[in-house]
Amino acid sequence: MSRRAEILDEMGLSPRWTLREGFVRTLPTAAPGTVTGAPAAADDARSPDTHAVPAAVDAQDRGAAIMQMGWTPLAEAVAGCTACPLAATRNCTVFGVGDRQASWLFVGEGPGAEEDERGEPFVGQAGRLLDNMLAALGMKRGDDVYVANIVKCRPPGNRVPAAAEVAACEPYLHRQIQLLQPKVIVALGKTAAVTLLGKEQSIASMRGKVFRYRDTPLMVTYHPAYLLRTLPDKIKAWEDLCFIRERVAEWRAGAAQDLQSPG
Numbered sequence: 001m002s003r004r005a006e007i008l009d010e011m012g013l014s015p016r017w018t019l020r021e022g023f024v025r026t027l028p029t030a031a032p033g034t035v036t037g038a039p040a041a042a043d044d045a046r047s048p049d050t051h052a053v054p055a056a057v058d059a060q061d062r063g064a065a066i067m068q069m070g071w072t073p074l075a076e077a078v079a080g081c082t083a084c085p086l087a088a089t090r091n092c093t094v095f096g097v098g099d100r101q102a103s104w105l106f107v108g109e110g111p112g113a114e115e116d117e118r119g120e121p122f123v124g125q126a127g128r129l130l131d132n133m134l135a136a137l138g139m140k141r142g143d144d145v146y147v148a149n150i151v152k153c154r155p156p157g158n159r160v161p162a163a164a165e166v167a168a169c170e171p172y173l174h175r176q177i178q179l180l181q182p183k184v185i186v187a188l189g190k191t192a193a194v195t196l197l198g199k200e201q202s203i204a205s206m207r208g209k210v211f212r213y214r215d216t217p218l219m220v221t222y223h224p225a226y227l228l229r230t231l232p233d234k235i236k237a238w239e240d241l242c243f244i245r246e247r248v249a250e251w252r253a254g255a256a257q258d259l260q261s262p263g
């Protein structure tokens with residue numbers, strides 16, 4: 001079987017993607033980019049939950065108030081949020097799910113119909129594909145992995161969220177990132193990548209590069225829902241996952257070397 005046929009087989013026919021030894025394609029390492037669009041990190045990242053519901057947040061101070069929240073108040077603030085028009089049409093807010101000490105953060109665009117029903121990101125077909133993508137990286141949801149979206153409420157008809165909706169919801173994700181302090185962020189799709197990087201760019205121009213969200217390496221691949229609609233691009237997503245895995249392996253090897261070096 002040709003290599004291409006083998007890849008197609010892995011992508012299209014198998015319900016689970018599996019990286020095999022010697023199968024990883026080597027892609028050129030891109031120069032790290034610098035991101036300036038993200039807000040300043042708070043000093044109290046990973047601060048303990050306060051278990052206090054915040055008082056009514058003044059619109060002007062809303063962003064600052066969110067940046068002070070622990071996990072529980074943050075989740076409660078999202079659950080009761082009416083800061084943008086998406087509140088009027090949602091069934092459930094979708095806060096995010098996974099290991100709150102995770103090294104890996106995967107960020108999508110927004111909830112779809114099933115997520116809106118269940119209140120959990122990436123369920124249904126796209127969720128199963130994400131789980132396969134995680135498996136390809138040797139990971140699984142909830143185990144050192146956290147999954148969240150740019151907007152926490154479903155845009156009607158699964159449309160791309162409007163800029164004002166993204167702007168209203170962004171502080172929640174930024175605070176989630178501050179609390180998580182992930183080691184790697186993977187942006188799934190253009191909305192997630194552009195929002196986190198604060199710069200309009202095409203997915204094609206961002207693939208195979210390492211960016212930074214503040215000090216955290218950020219890499220980009222396609223959104224699973226897009227891949228379900230555009231099967232040929234699964235090959236590109238596979239390449240992205242290989243690239244991500246290679247970079248992480250390099251960083252881990254570098255960290256291990258640093259640890260072994262005499263001080």
Ligand code: SF4
Pocket residue numbers: 078081082083084085086087093151152153165168169
């Ligand atoms: S999308 Fe975000 S900002 Fe808009 S109502 Fe939902 S939680 Fe609030």
